[in-house]
Amino acid sequence: MLPLIGGVLGYFFQSGKSYRLPALFIGAGLIQALRLLTIDPEVIRWSWVPGIELGIYIDHLSAVLVSLVYFISLLVHIFSMHYMCGDPGLGRYWFKLGFFTTSMLGLLISDHLLLLFVFWEMVGFSSYLLIGFWFKETEKATSARTAFMVNRVADAGLIIGIIVLITMFGQAYISELNPIENTGWLTFAGIALAIGAFGKSAQFPFFGWLNKAMAGPTPVSALIHAATMVTAGIYLLVRVYPVLTPVALYLVAITGALTAFIAAVAALFQNDIKAVLAYSTISQLGYMIMGVGVGAYESSIFHLWTHAFFKAGLFLAAGNVIHFMHKANHDVDGQDMRNMGGLKKYLPFTFLTYLICGSALAGLPLTSGFLSKEGILGASLDAPVLIVPALAFVSALLTPFYITRQILLVFTGEVRKGLHVTNETFNEPWKPVKMPFALLALGSIWIFSSFNPFNAHGWYLGEYVFGPEEPVQSPYGIIVLMSSIVLVAMGIGYAYTQFKPGARKALEYKNLVEATGAIRFFLSGWAIDRVYxxxxxxxxxxxxxxxxxxxxxxxxxxxxxxxxxxxxxxxxxxxxxxxxxxxxxxxxxxxxxxxxxxxxxxxxxxxxxxxxxxxxxxxxxxxxxx
Amino acid sequence: MENHLLSLIVFIPLLFALGVFFIPKTQHLLIKVVTLVATLLQLVLSLKLFFDYDGSFKPSEWSEAFLFVEKADWIQLSLGNYGRFVIDYFVGVDGISMPLVVLSALLLVIGVISSWRLTEKVKGYFILYLTLSTSIVGCFVALDLFLFYVFFEFMLLPMFFLIGIWGGPRRAYASIKFFIYTLLGSLLILIVMIGLFISIEDSSRALKMADETGKIEIVHSFSLVKMMEDSYGAEAFLAPDSEVAFGGISLRYWAFILLMIGFAIKLPVVPVHTWLPDAHVEAPTAISVILAGILLKVGGYGFFRIAYGIFPDAAMEYAFPVACFGVLSIIYGGFAALAQNDLKRMIAYSSVSHMGFVMLGLATLTIEGISGALFQMISHGLISGALFLVVGVVYDRTHDRQIQNLSGLASKMPVYTFFTVVFFFASLGLPGFSGFVGELLTLIGGIGSEGINGLVPSWLGMLAVIGIIISAAYYLWALQRMFFGKFWAREESWEDKLNDVDRREWLMLLPLAVLVLLFGILPGIILDPIDNSVNFFVDNLLSRGQQFLIK
Structure with missing residues (x-):
């Protein structure tokens, strides 16, 4: 309870000037959250309206995720001091960011499903506020609206699912969910809940909003649209797993795999530095959803954990690149990778962060991403249909490809557009702000997740969260291990040949050509906007x-x-x-x-x-x- | 004083109206102050009512369900062989009417503040306003159907003039439309009222009177309590065991249908809703607030107290069509709101949509549904009242309400934008605001009813969720068009006029925002005290309905 109070108080007492205060409060909250890790599962209930008792429930899973949210939130706050510095709406920004963190924490500790829905909506609302932070630009305001609407449609599914679960099956508390007799209505409720989760976790067909959400400030993208809010859907599915029927799980697995593939393909063609990361987030979320669908929710949570680190790292680094580009050249679009290139020279530290976090995303051995992804890939072979592992493995090939392409385009080769880098322009952020980068990059290395770099079930926190489990020896274990390494190598290798400095493709990007035909189709995220x-x-x-x-x-x-x-x-x-x-x-x-x-x-x-x-x-x- | 609390609440404005009558008409300020004092007094007394209301009492029959009861003889007529007609002055509140009284008193105060700038025919306006206050509150506390009807009809008159004289350009059309629509509804109610009057017999009263006069007569009464206790006379044609039918449907059901149509016009329910947008658009801001905030609730209250309370069997029989009309209103109103370019019209249609939830919740006859419907009425009263004030702010400055004529207000009027965002999101049902609680409880009732009493199928409740999605669509769209983007106004002269909210507007908007938030987080404030009443209402209706249906 304490961290929540600390967080809320912190935000209401800050002003535009004392911009270090919010971060301090988050820090205090983090310490409290770490203390939560040591307590036993706890339930608190209170009467809300006659007949409905709301409640919160903190078990190990909540405690771990609460700490994660606090941790990432703290780093993002620190980075925001650098990135948002000088923005006239800074006070508003802190308030909204704090409001978001509070809602997200509330979501993670809700016991009653309705309370979860309350925070679920508040998270969506704060995301709306943050995406539309620069509301003077019509386009950004429109993006915020689209994002909220898409979420709203999915939320309709969620609330129906929750109400059906409560009224027909009397299951209202997350801590007391238990398997019940499988009926048509239960499947219905499961699918409705899954739709809600698909909305927030940007799964097919709702994934279109996440790309729009990139209109918000980049630290926000790191916090909300990569590390925390979008994982709410996975959290929900893990929580309601006991009542999901086989049919519902089947749907979940297929949707997850499909999304992982669709988004990975779309990511191949993006030119906007944040758009690549957005689609890659969608794709990784697809993995997690698929993991829940095939029953490997432990791996999904593990992937959620590692993904939070490396994706937040990538976003913060990308934010730094954008920040630099704006300072160095006002005339060009600071987010378009075709205007970048050769930034390694100016931003060595950022480059290093990007490289490490990118490897983790690609699933390179010795990174955290490798471990968690392998767990999900292995589990996908248990899926009832072949299409699930097939799509999962293809996406595992595509992921290293697009991230390598991005790193090469941004950091290596020639500078494609003139930059006015003077001594006054500070390229890298000041020292304390480097800390988030370092921490996130470190978190992406295997040793902070599991001692054995090749054991996908060796997560330190795994046992803490899910209790001791007997080691599952997948018959395909070694094959999965080998094939994923091969896939990663192939992806990186091929991307390198295509986009290495001086390669034809890399040079072509200098001319900003309008995409046509199939590329335009993929560029626009399979034309999902058209559908909307x-x-x-x-x-x-x-x-x-x-x-x-x-x-x-x-x-x-x-x-x-x-x-x-x-x-x-x-x-x-x-x-x-x-x-x-x-x-x-x-x-x-x-x-x-x-x-x-x-x-x-x-x-x-x-x-x-x-x-x-x-x-x-x-x-x-x-x-x-x- | 304790015993006459309700009478005081009802008649204070009327007394002050008499006072205003003697103030010279040039004394604008004095008139306004007197009106404000009257409504404030009304508010203080109704707050006393709220805090003195004892919600812990569990009634077991209607005669003990009402608190703060006052009863006095009013009109008595002896009609020879027909017996004796008795009309009482009979008032009292239970958990269903009590919150509505408080809501009315609050909005009436805010209405006065919002008409503070009025300069035209001030005296007439405030006299009518005070008369309106009396009749609205009177409606909610009346326990005698005749008394109710008197108040109900009396609302029409001031409303008609308030729209017709102080309204916008098309006020004549709007006010006449309003008048004819509601008068039609009243007539339907009147028919049933007379029918009930003839059917109801008060035997205990007859015995008492026999002692006094030494003559045994049949006593016909307008008492709502007697009606809900089913004290029908022998062979009364509206009694549950009556076999009188018309066109294959028993008269009892006809009576229910007539009442439903009558009150549906007031609520309003699609397809008898079109008076509302016109009346709203033409009415001055304060009157829009009263209209949306309180007057619509009289319709809802009529459903509860009269149509459902007296004819539970018909209510159960017709639960499905009633719920269908509710869902139709929710969805149709939402779509129609999306198509509007006039901000006030949009909000008027959103009222139609939100009132649909009241009907849906009521139809389910579940505890969640009924408390949801009640809560929705309160919350919608606050929110829609506030929304009309929000529109009034722009209209005062530009005399224009078209959404497309303005954009980027957020940078010009940040505080105003803040309030708009709060009320828009409250209205679209964001958790944390009161709108969410009402809709949620209604939906739980709507979806759960199938499993509890089988009155309304689940899919209807699920269909209603579409309404929530659409409401988000029109509010966000309006928000984006009017408030976001670069500042732009159709007329250049507007730019100087568009100042942020002043102190008077703060005074109106802030209390509503606080209440909307408070009730959203702690809905128990309203729902706890009325819980016993709601439980009794549901149990009583279901058991009586079942009993009559078996007959």
Whole structure:
């Protein structure tokens, strides 16, 4: 509990000037989080509304991930001091970043599924705020909206899944989920939950938002869109694993493998330095999702852990490159790799970080990425269909290819666009800010994950998180090991021949050519934007139709009814005037006539009147008697 | 004082309206201050009501379900062989009406603050406003159907003039549309009211009267409590065992349908909702706030107290169509909102969409659904009220509400943008704000109903989730078009006028923002005290409904 309070307090008491304060609070939080590692699983519950008791639950898995979030968050805070320095909205930035960290931590310690959903949405909301941080640029604001909307659609799945789970199966607490009788509704709930996870973890068909999310400041991309938020989906699936039915798992595995492949292909063609990393994140997340789908959730969490380090490292380094490019040359797009090249000379430290973290991403032996990825690859062979391991292995070939291409394009060869590097421009960040780089790069080396560089199940924390397990000797163990090494070597080798300094392809990039045909298709992430745009249009058409119906049909009916009323009213008016009044007038006329006639009778003298009276009296008596 | 709390809350504004009547019409400030004092007094008293309300009491029958009851003879007519007609002044609150009273009082205060700048025909405006206050609150506390109807009808008149005189350019059309629509609804309610009146007999009252007059008469009563206790006379044609039918449907069901249509117009439910956007667009800001924040809730309250409370069997029989209309409103309203270019119209349609949740929650007759529907009413009252204030801020400055005529307001008016973002996200159901709680509980009810009482199928609840997605779409889109990007305004002169929110606007927006957040995080503040009432409501309705259906 303490770290959460520490985190929240920290953010509300910071201002634009005292920019070191947030980082200090994160540091304090980290220490608290490390203390969490030593306690036993703990459950705290409280009543929220009548009938619903929310709760938090901290077990070893939460504790480890909480520490991870704090750790990465701290490093990102430190780096942000360098990267965001001088931005007018800095206070706002710290606030949003802190808000995000708090929501993410809340997500990790929620016990009740609804509480998890609450934080899940808050994470999405803070991500929306951070992506749209530079809201004055319309494009970035649009990106934020797209990202939020895509998430929102997937969240609809999540909330349905949660409600079905709660109302039909009475399973509301993560700590108390247990396997139940497999019914159609359970599969339904599982798939709905998985859709939610796909949304946040940028899986097919929701992966389009992550690339858009790159519109936010780069440290944000490192924290949210690489290391923490996007892994929420994997965390969720691991948590609800007990209630996932085989069919749901099957879907999860296939989606994961498919996404890993699709995104890896898309990453091959990107020119934006952050876009490559974004697609690579999607691809790696695909691995993790697939891992859960085939039951190797331990490996997935392991990969989540290692990925958090090397991908955050890559993003921070990329951020530094962008920062440098902006300072060195204002006229060109500072994120386009075609404008870079030869930056090794100016940014040696960044280059080193990039190299180490990149190797881990590629899955080079002796790196952490190698270990965790191998675990998932091995497990993928247990999948019920061949397509899963096939896609996984192909992606394992593509990954080293695109990251090598990127490193070569950015750091080696000739400088493709003029840079004005003066002495005043400080290239590398100041010293304390180098620390995150160093820590993240170190974290990507095998020794900090597992003592044995070739044992995919040797994660130090593995036993701590999941309890002791009997060593599983996969029959394919050694084959997987060998083949993944071969694949990595092939990928790197081929990329090197293509993009080495002076190679034809590397030189061609100097001319910024518009992509065409298939390349454009892959460049735009398999045209996923078009698909979204299509839905967008569809929704707009429906909504215009609804508005039209309102105006033309419902309102016309109402107006028509009103008109009818008026006509009726007028008609009644006419009827009144001519018919009813006519009759009345007629009657009046008649009586007047009678009156006149009678008056004539009455007019003569008194005798006649008396005679008339007598006559009437006689008449009445006569009538009375007979 | 303790015993007359409700009467005080109801009639204080009317008394002050009389006072205002004697203030010379040039004394604008005095009139405003008097009105403000009246509404503030009303608010303080209703807060007292909120804190004095004892939610721990578990009622077991309707006659003891209401607190703060006041009862006095009002009109009595002896009609020879027909018996005696009795109309009482009978008020009281339970957990369903109590929060609505407090909500009304709060929004009425804010409405006064928001009309502070009014310069035209001030006296008339505030007299009408105060009259409106009395009739709205009266509606929520009335326990005599006749009294309810009097208040219900009385709301129409001030509303009609407030829109028709102080409204925008198309005010004549809007106000007449509003009037005719709601009058039609009232007529339907009136028909049922008379039917019920004839059917209900108060036998205990008859005995009491017999002691006094020495003559035994049948006593017909308008008492809602008697109606909910099913004290029907022998062979009454609206009694559950009545066999009178019309067109193959028993009269009881007809009565329910008429009531539902009558209140659906007020709520409003698609397809009888089109008065709402017009009325909203033309009404002055304060009146929009009252209209969206409170008046719509009278419709919802009518569902609860009258249609459902009196005809539970019909409610169970027609749960599915009612829920369908709810979901239709949610989705249709959402789509229609997406297509609007006028900010106020968009929010009006979003009201239609959000009120659909009330109907869905009610139809499920589950505890979650009912408390969700109630909570949604409260939360929507606060949020939509605030949203109209937000629109009012821009409209005051530019006299324009078209979304496309402005952009990049965020850099020009940061505080205003902050409030807009808060209320937009509160309205689209972001967790942490009250809108989420209402929608969530309703959805739990909607999806879970199938397993609990089988009234509403799960897929309907799931369909309603689409509404939540669309609401995000239109709010974010509007936000992006109006607030993000570079600052731009259609008329250059607007640039100087678009200042950030002033102190008066802070005063209106801040309390609402705080409450929306507070109720979002701790919904128990509202839901705990009313829990027993809701439980009783659901149990009572289900058991009575079941019993009647078997007959």
């Amino acid at each position: 745009a299509f839905f967008n249009q569809g929704t707009l058409i429906v909504s215009n139709f609804a508005a039209l119906v309102d105006r033309k049909v419902v309102d016309r009916l109402v107006d028509g009814a009103g008109l009818m009323g008026i006509i009726l009213g007028k008609g009644t008016g006419l009827f009144d005037r001519y018919v009813v009044d006519g009759i009345v007038n007629g009657l009046a006329g008649l009586s007047r006539m009678v009156g006149r006639t009678l008056a004539k009778i009455q007019a003569p003298g008194i005798q006649t009147q008396l005679a008339f009276m007598l006559f009437i009296m006689v008449l009445m008596i006569y009538w009375y008697l007979f």
